[in-house]
Amino acid sequence: MTEGYAIGITGVGAVTPAGWGVPAMLKCLRHGAPLESNSFQAQGMQKKYRLRSVPKPDNLLTLFRNPRLRRTSPVSRYLAAAAFEAMEGRSLDDFHQKGTRLGVVVSCFTGCVNYSQRFYGEVLDDPSTASPIVFPETVFNAPSSHLSALLGSSEMNYTLLGDDAQFLAALELGTQWLLDDEVDAVLVAAAEESNWLSAEGLSMFTRSPIVGEGAAAILLEPCRSPEVKVELITDSLIYKTRDSRQETLLAMRSQLPDANTTDILFESINEGTLWEDFRGPRINVREILGEGFGVSVAWSCAAAAGLLGSREFNSALVSGSGMDQSCAAMILSGH
């Protein structure tokens, strides 16, 4: 990357329980009221879970007719839709003609849980008849593989596993690829799909959880004067022991300048008094959209970039305290 350039966010995409696209997400977040939830239960099970699901799209997106997406579970479709929204206005042909090297980084926590459940269920019934079509879609990097194929990019593609803070680590990786001249642009995305197994798992750690699902994507590129600029991403800090969470969050905060120099805060979960002194407006996407597992912090990042892009704020702080593994934070500035 040439000196004098900054790393800019040049595209944003989101699929949320509020709808398909960043505008639907921002409208919902501006309104501030938690979305309605539904209850669902696994087949043959008594227990019910609460869910904020992604509404069906008004029209079947043309994208979904691509052979790579025909047999996929929702997670790949959410990812593709968010990614292509982030690429909107950027012709793929233009990318290819200019020889722009487009890298892909996807982070997730539960991954392709629907097909994993289905395939393992088949294995328990009779492994000799388990579906060869379903198995490949259980692999963690199946969604990101589909995405690279849809984008026609044979450049580097990583799938990162981790809790919701992992999205900030994925953004950091994207900045490294740009700094190291591995690629010319990086699409960083996260996606999750709802499933009763994840809801059941979450219920062991959270009281009355409401599960969400969807995706978010951010296009990073070197720019001279970007509309939305990545100012800072802290180190990704691990919770060394189960008891060290608060201490780690404080260490994360110590890497940031005075939080009150930013206009809006995107909070995360279980942060205690970490942002008690923050005086500006704050948004907690989980309370409004649901627990998105690996995509919650990604929604925050996409929303922050969206609000800065529309010039409603000049700077934003995204706090990404992961559920049980790590934390990081990011500051974005507007033009």
Place this chain on the structure above:
Amino acid sequence: MGFHSKSIRKRGAYRVVVSGVGIITPMGSGWTSNACGFRAGKCAIGPVTLFDVTRQKAKIAGEVQLPNSLPSTRLSYRQEKRIDRAGAMLLAAASEALTTSGWETDKMEEPVPVCLGTSAGSMRLGEEYYRAAIQGMTRRHQAERISGYQAHRQALNLCEGFGVNGPVTIISNACSSGANAIGHAFRLVQMGHARHAIAGGYDALCKMVFAGFDSLNALSSTFPRPFAVDRDGLAIGEGAALFCIERLDDAVARDAKIYAEIGGYGAATDLHHLTQPHPEGKAAVTSMSRACADARINPDQVGYINSHGTGTPLNDSAEGNAINKWAGASAEFLPVSSTKGGVGHLLGGAGAVEAAICLMAMAGGWIPPGISVEKVDPVCQFDLVQSPRDMPGLAVSLTNSFGFGGANATLIFNAVTGR
């Protein structure tokens, strides 16, 4: 680590070396037993004993004989009790890697990134969680299973167990994960993002993945024989390998043993199909070419290739075509072998274990042979090594890893001389 817009600087150019290695495979636990086994071309694949395969077409796998106890760590008894098969292999490899490196983790001032590759991690815990959940059994242990199943949790055990402070990066690029993790760590140190790192890959056998490959008819019903004309599939294996990676000047300053220099890394994505490589191995050519360009060498300077060589008809022909194209006229003299005939395909662990085998070959001056090949596939225009071979002075080796989803990765290692 982290990113700050005010400190954007030019890329670094540090030479990076491997100064610690830990390995556990079906061949054995530790450098020595593995080096002996791979040098001799031993086969450590046998009948599956870990789960029921009576209704599967394939019946064999490469199973690890776990040590009787976990290595000494700072984990509590209660934490150790929760560690499953994958976690145990990871800790065994980490213990050997850190011991051989001589690193004193408590005295390391800068963060030590942990970069791990895995495809299924502790999927066995996920399987247990699912079975208990659908049976509506008591929730006892379910929280431990769902937490322990996460690959990040195993990495955190490594960090806590050995006093490493991270950050942790888990790359899950299917069967190239281990190579990608080492490549990523290499870049972190090479470019000055980190001073040192622990990197590698691991995976443990589990029924779901075994049945998955079986459903695809990708498993051998006899024995895996990569690059044989009559090959009929792969055998799944399990294992782990970890490297301690640091700058050459740091390793020299502390008079550390240097196993090899990481010369180059290349990665590319095959867009052909989710599970099938492009017949000409286009992305493989790209990843090998990128690694060579990174290492500033030509194909004719490579002394040995540890191929991905799974033993499936499609993989081996695509990789063979790729090596032929990439090496050009020098292919004829290029020794190539696949070690998957000896231990099986270690999935997320394969790239790291095969990188470790390259280091063993360079250290000992030999090439590990492929086994069970009676008639070689004519795609092999290169020198397919089929019996133990001495290769004194082996200075440059290359290893390929290709995965589902089209993840392709190549690592190149150079012997360090005249330090």
